Amino acid sequence: MTFISRRDLLRRAAVVGASAAATTGARAFQASDTERSAESLALHDHVMAAAREPLENLTAAEADLLEAIVARLIPTDANGPGATEARAAHYIDRALGGALASSRQTYTSGLAALDRYSRSSRGKAFTELSATDQDSVLIDVETGAATGFTGSSAAFFALVLNHTHQGTFGDPYYGGNANFIGWDLIGYPGIRTMVTAADQKSLEAHTLKANHKSAYDYESFTKATARLSRRNPDEREA
């Protein structure tokens, strides 16, 4: 099983989080799963606020958990980079304030339920589990066997998986598919407004070089609802 390392920023944040968790360990042990989870998530938010990149919609604890989940859904392995490098979680965080806003509450309740389930069944926060145990938890969520969710855990899994696909393989303009990693992964050569006969031949021979262009790199593509990051208008190039 491949262990997925996170982006450097998140890795630093995880160290801070682990340290904080250790100092509260004795007290948390006596609390209920729900209390322990809420307390841990709140403390996690507090200590991580200064350590990670600004988030648009998710809390720091939610983003950290989501980052760990997407890393297992499309893992970094011998086939190449995965959802972590594509910044799929960043895409979801951004989209929850826009096109995916109707899913914001589902993420709040679903991520909290997944964290509680991980602690109650495996004895640790999801982010602290081994990759194998994380996969085992996610399979239980996927199959609807996990408890504590509003409705079936399978619906939450399907939602996150769908958004992870969007964040990994969608147009980089929306905050995911960073550096066209997703398109390179599946061999998609990029948006083209014109395809020459030579291009077509190369495409069919699987030798067409990726142009690494977003649809929005072309003047002819505009979309009023697409928005750039509030924080950094050039972030789509990141």
Added chain:
Amino acid sequence: MRLALCAAMMAGAALSAQAPPQKIVVSSPTLKADETMPRDYTPDGRNMSPPLTWSNLPGATKEIAVVCEDPDAGNPPPFVHWVIYKIPPTAKGLPEGIPIDPAAPMPSEISGAIQGVSGFRRAIYRGPAPPPGKPHHYHFVVYALDADLGLKPGLTRADLLAAINGHVIGQGEIVSIYERKAP
């Protein structure tokens, strides 16, 4: 027509003449027959596959297969939690926690074994997750087969039972129980 009828009757006679399977004694270091399954073999715990042991295998056993099924669920029943086959005849049981990673090697004592597709549509063990209301019964059924049948990966329980039909020379089971309470 008459020849075909004759052949069918002879085949039927051969089937009915086949000796009933020898009873295999199935037990477990951690499961107690007809008692509640420990949480670690369910999604309420680590959801590992439980260890099994068996004895009194027929001497002619060439390979072994194991199915875990819940006759209290499924449409139609049983709901299948685990299918594992091509277990070598030298195996005395299954160790706890068969890998869920398809790339991970099988433990050496069951080298060559393959996990088939369960009711969860995955080729791994997934433990009991019954809806609250009543206890469900989980049958771990062990089959001793008289031949290496060249079974392919990806078999469901139905596929497996069809493939081993006529080759089962030993059979036994242990039953474990699990119930989820309403939240």
